[in-house]
Amino acid sequence: xxxxxxxxxxxxxxxxxxxxxxxxxxxxxxxxxxxxxxxxxxxxxxxxxxxxxxxxxxxxxxxxxxxxxxxxxxxxxxxxxxxxxxxxxxxxxxxxxxxxxxxxxxxxxxxxxxxxxxxxxxxxxxxxxxxxxxxxxxxxxxxxxxxxxxxxxxxxxxxx
Numbered sequence: 001x002x003x004x005x006x007x008x009x010x011x012x013x014x015x016x017x018x019x020x021x022x023x024x025x026x027x028x029x030x031x032x033x034x035x036x037x038x039x040x041x042x043x044x045x046x047x048x049x050x051x052x053x054x055x056x057x058x059x060x061x062x063x064x065x066x067x068x069x070x071x072x073x074x075x076x077x078x079x080x081x082x083x084x085x086x087x088x089x090x091x092x093x094x095x096x097x098x099x100x101x102x103x104x105x106x107x108x109x110x111x112x113x114x115x116x117x118x119x120x121x122x123x124x125x126x127x128x129x130x131x132x133x134x135x136x137x138x139x140x141x142x143x144x145x146x147x148x149x150x151x152x153x154x155x156x157x158x159x160x
Contacts, residue, residue: 012104026087044076052072
């Protein structure tokens with residue numbers, strides 16, 4: 001049983017490591033997308049701001065041109081943040097989670113079996129203790145009840 005439990009624990013550890021690795025890959029991809037989004041926002045804002053501001057300045061006041069330009073900048077930034085938040089772990093993670101859940105179930109079953117064995121052993125030890133206690137107290141085979149009759153018979157036999 002010990003080897004079986006060790007194998008299940010190793011399976012559980014491997015599945016946890018694989019899930020952690022997948023999570024790390026997901027986070028690294030998200031970080032790359034966020035970095036790209038930030039660079040794109042910065043570069044886009046510099047170039048687009050200058051161009052759009054000059055274009056809008058011909059039709060609107062400086063204040064209105066700056067407001068329109070700020071709105072466009074926010075839309076571009078939100079688009080890239082949306083792309084970054086849509087990264088997922090994929091089907092591989094689901095199968096690894098199933099393996100992990102199976103390993104946990106098997107380990108829990110083994111633990112329950114050990115608990116049952118310990119409970120049965122404890123019950124057996126209590127039965128043996130009770131038997132030993134009853135034997136040492138003189139009540140092993142009902143001797144305690146018969147003992148006064150035996151001593152009386154012995155006393156009567158001595159008097160004769």
